[in-house]
Structures are given as C-alpha cells and as structure tokens.
Amino acid sequence: MLSEHGTYFEADGAKAQFADALAAWVPIAHEVLVQTAGNYNRTTTYKELTDVVQELSGIRTKMLIGNWSGKLLEKVAVRAAEASEPPLTSLCVHQDGTIGDGYSRAPKSVSSDPGTNVEDLAAQHRLLCYRRYADDLPADGGAPTLTAQVIEARSRHGKTGAKPRAICPVHFMELPATGVCAECE
Template sequence: MTSVNRNGDLPGTYRVTEGSRVPFKDALASWVPIAHQELISTAKRYHAVITYMELSELVQEKSGIRTRVLLTNWIGKLLEEVAVRAKAKGEPPLTSLCVHQDGTIGPGYARAPRSVVDSPGEDIEYYAAEHRLLCYREYAVDLPEDGGRPALTKAETRRRARKAAQQPIMQPVCPNCSTVLPATGRCDYCG
C-alpha cells in the first residue's frame, strides 16, 4: 500500500520502489552501514574527502530509501550514528572525511563522538585534517612511505591563502614620528 498524502506527493521519507512511507529511524538504520562503508572507501585514497551532498545521494541511492527532509536536518544524525559505530569498532574518526561543499568540516565536528582522546583546540579544520590522516593511515592504498601528513582540503587551503594574501603587511614605524622604518630598524629622521 502506498502512503501518498492528499496532494499526491510522496511522504517525507519513502521507499523509492513503491513510494511507501518509511519511518525516519528505519531509514537511518539502513543508511548508517552504507555511509560507514562509503567513508571507508573514501579513506582508501590519500587526502580524499566526500561532501555531505555526495554522501547523502549515495546512501539514498544504494538503500532505495529517499527523504525530502532538508539535508541539514538529517545528515548530522547520520554522521553521528556512523561516528558511534566507528568508535565502537575501534576505527579512526571516519566522519572527518565528510565536508561541506566549500571544503570545510564545520564547527559541529567539535561535538562528534571520537575514537581518539583529544580536543579540537583553536582550529577545527586542522583538527579534522589530523583525524583524516588517522583514517588514511588505516585504509589508504596510496599512503606515502613517510606515513603522510595532515592536510586541509584543497578548497580550505586556497581560502586560507587568499585570506593571507589580503592581510595588510604591517611595517614597523618610528614611535616618535610615525615614519615607516627602513630595513635597518632605525629611523632616518629621528636617528
């Protein structure tokens, strides 16, 4: 029996084959193992990441269960369940491999269950990069011989480079006359 509302629209979360309603908790239960496996597959390629949108499409496509709920309202729940599963299996923090379209991990990652004991510190993006390296060291088939290095996503690296280039270079000035000091550090006017 198809659970279609009065407008003829599909329910919020539904089975693609017959359009029947699927309770969200059941959909989540189907999506978690798929997402877990997709994140492991991502970790097999050194410095690879997957976006929230890509992961959401993969789990919905492979499970045959789709949702019309906004991505921002459910992807966090999915990743939290994957993080709990990875932690229970003693795996590295796989959810560090899932990023926004702009290449950032976002502040929510600081609250993710971790399989390692650490704290996010000041830079959540670098924190996630360190966790991604743990994943690559566990699963990557193309890991460099030196064990690799934590790396920000390409998009985040470009963003930081642009931001650094836009920062004005502060030159030292003479405390007496406010003239920019030469390379010697001694004011040509005040001595």
C-alpha cells in the same frame, strides 16, 4: 516515484520512518567513508554521501541535507568510535571543503586537544583514516592535509588580510597615517 511523504521507499512511494531510514543509511555511509579513506587525501561531500546512501538503500527523504546529514554522521561516528576505528566522519566535508563546527562535538575514538582549530583537527583525523585504510600512502606515512579549498581560502585570506598598523612604542597606540604619535608630539 515521487512520494507525498517526507521520507519514503523509492520503489512504491510508501512512507518510511526516519529512524528506520537512518538504520539503513548508517552501514552504507560507514562503508562509503571506509572506501573514501582507501585513497590518500580523498574526501567526500555531504551531498555525495547523502546521494549514495539514498540510492543504495532505496529510501529517500525530501528533507534538506542540513536537516538530517548531521544525524547520519553522528550515528556513523558513534559506530566508528565503538569499533575503535579512526574518525571516519572527518572525511565528509561541505561543498566548500570545510568540515563544519559540529565536527568538534562528534563522538571520536581518539582524544584531541579542544583548542585545535576544527579544520586542523579534521585533517589530523583524516590522516588516521588514511593510515588505516589507504593503500596509496606516501612512503613517509603522509601528513595531516587540509582540503584544497580550505588551503586556497587560507592562502587568499593571508594575501588580502589587512597589514598590521604601526604602533607607538611608548604609548602602545596605533599611529595615524602620518606615522607620528599624537601623544609624543
């Protein structure tokens, strides 16, 4: 049933308080992420996760995913950190396979180098999740792995990136197309 309310109970369309919806969604999202971690190198998307929590809880929202999924994942991150679990929210990625910059600010039960690229950090944290929950780890224990989309994007960027221009070894200026430094002539 379609409701006039922003967040509502699917059964009758009655208004649901967003805080109550989050309280219902968090344990479901936590369980989905634990199940996701059960398979080495598996991730889930924000859309997949938000669809499942709404379906299983019977509470839906008309809000855009980007306006509430971060709040959901933050609460799941707090729950995981308080239980000394690995950072389960590292398993939830955007449609393009990226984790998103907000991940670096999420509560975590493990320390990390603040200078680490957020995608690399998430890959390290996903490995912790797989090592805890997956039953299909490689014999060597696995390795931090970027999503296939991020690997592809990095590969594409590396192939199409501009080649560095030649620099004059004396004046440390970029050389013109002729290859002769104007200052050295």
